[in-house]
Amino acid sequence: xxxxxxxxxxxxxxxxxxxxxxxxxxxxxxxxxxxxxxxxxxxxxxxxxxxxxxxxxxxxxxxxxxxxxxxxxxxxxxxxxxxxxxxxxxxxxxxxxxxxxxxxxxxxxxxxxxxxxxxxxxxxxxxxxxxxxxxxxxxxxxxxxxxxxxxxxxxxxxxxxxxxxxxxxxxxxxxxxxxxxxxxxxxxxxxxxxxxxxxxxxxxxxxxxxxxxxxxxxxxxxxxxxxxxxxxxxxxxxxxxxxxxxxxxxxxxxxxxxxxxxxxxxxxxxxxxxx
Ligand SMILES: [Zn+2]
Numbered sequence: 703x704x705x706x707x708x709x710x711x712x713x714x715x716x717x718x719x720x721x722x723x724x725x726x727x728x729x730x731x732x733x734x735x736x737x738x739x740x741x742x743x744x745x746x747x748x749x750x751x752x753x754x755x756x757x758x759x760x761x762x763x764x765x766x767x768x769x770x771x772x773x774x775x776x777x778x779x780x781x782x783x784x785x786x787x788x789x790x791x792x793x794x795x796x797x798x799x800x801x802x803x804x805x806x807x808x809x810x811x812x813x814x815x816x817x818x819x820x821x822x823x824x825x826x827x828x829x830x831x832x833x834x835x836x837x838x839x840x841x842x843x844x845x846x847x848x849x850x851x852x853x854x855x856x857x858x859x860x861x862x863x864x865x866x867x868x869x870x871x872x873x874x875x876x877x878x879x880x881x882x883x884x885x886x887x888x889x890x891x892x893x894x895x896x897x898x899x900x901x902x903x904x905x906x907x908x909x910x911x912x913x914x915x916x917x918x919x920x921x922x923x924x925x926x927x928x929x930x931x932x933x934x935x936x937x938x939x940x941x942x943x944x945x946x947x948x949x950x951x952x953x954x955x956x957x958x959x960x961x962x963x964x965x966x967x968x969x970x971x972x973x974x975x976x977x
Contacts (some may be wrong), residue, residue, distance in 0.1 A: 721863075725854045725906040727792040731965065732907035732958055734851070736900070738897055742884070746850065748818040750884030751854070752800070755820035758889070759804055767807040770854075775805050781838050785846055786819070791915060792850050792908060803842075811930075811939030814892050815845035817854050827941065830927045836913070836922035841941075843909035843916075844923070850908060853901040854891045861887070864881040896946050905959050907952065914962035917969035923955045 722740045729735040757871040762768040769775045782803045789796035801819035811830055812911070813823040821842065827833065881899070897905070931947060932938050 703950055708818035716957045719923075721859075726909065727850050730791055730908060730911050731962055734904045734907055735884075736904070738852070738856050739859060739863075740855055740861045742855060744817075746884050747852070747855040747888060748856065748887040749819055750886075751817040753883075753885040754889040755802070755816055757885075762806050763840045766923060769805050770807045771805070771887065773864055774825070774828065777835070778803055778805055778842075781835055781864075781918075782821060782842050782846075784918070784976070785839060785843050785912050788912045788915040789846065789850060791848075791911070796850060800965065801895065807827075811933065811943075813841050813845055814894050814944075815842070816888060817895065817976070819846070819849055819850055822847060827939070830933060830939075831926070833926070833929075834922065836919045837926045837929070839913045839916065839918035840920075840923040840926045843912040844905045844945075845909075846912060847905040848897065848901065848909035852899060853905070854888055857885070857897070858887050859893050861901060864869075867949070873882065894944070896944050899946070902951070903954060906955055910955065910959050911962045911965065914959075915969055916964045916967065916971075919967055920959035920962050921956075923959060924952055927955065 720871060723737050724740055725735065725737055727734060759768060782801070786796075786801050789799075796798075796819070799819040801821070802822040803823070805828075806822055807825045809826040809830075810824050811826045813821070814826050815821040823838070823842065827841065828838070831837065851940040906923065910923050913923070925948070930939055930942060
């Protein structure tokens with residue numbers, strides 16, 4: 703009995719030694735403020751993301767599904783560029799991240815942003831939702847917010863602390879051989895694992911503030927969710943599997959989109975007068 707408690711104590715001490723409590727972002731108008739426990743460094747996670755992303759984009763290129771439509775790519779780049787310009791509201795270092803976005807041709811309804819700003823959006827999302835610029839800004843603002851909050855790093859840390867091994871599903875972009883490496887875990891967290899409800903709420907709130915500051919109507923986040931849920935049916939959008947809907951979500955988005963509305967009005971006013 704005594705021996706096993708000593709063993710348990712030393713294990714938790716060892717885990718504490720590798721554990722760091724951080725708050726990855728400034729709180730913004732939407733007031734996101736929560737301590738996060740990390741057991742892996744940003745550098746390790748970012749390196750893993752860079753590797754997984756490079757491999758996935760190379761695979762997409764090989765399959766002939768990478769950035770097929772120049773006008774569409776330009777549209778997505780223009781939207782994400784405006785969102786990225788607002789990220790210093792939440793963290794100073796984000797302006798210098800190696801941001802990148804690509805459009806993947808597939809029927810899958812999905813979009814994501816890996817750690818350190820490595821993004822992708824699938825044509826299925828753009829086409830099946832017939833998404834407006836404001837709605838695309840809502841999706842990408844949400845995804846960018848996961849990266850700003852380092853939710854992947856947090857999720858990987860959680861897996862490390864519970865000692866859960868995670869099998870990596872290769873899926874569309876051939877990431878199976880990344881295995882249990884950090885790159886494999888980042889890919890898996892991005893493509894396959896649902897976010898915690900808390901992480902989702904944070905990404906929703908930061909996302910609409912980014913959108914509003916960039917001059918996109920924050921209320922589009924509500925429309926986007928309604929469109930996603932309508933698609934449902936026998937083949938629900940992949941995006942919903944990593945972003946589990948919950949009852950309060952639309953209400954929360956409605957409430958916070960009103961909170962950031964003055965930022966949107968101000969951004970639009972500035973654009974209209976060319977200042
Ligand atoms: Zn999310």
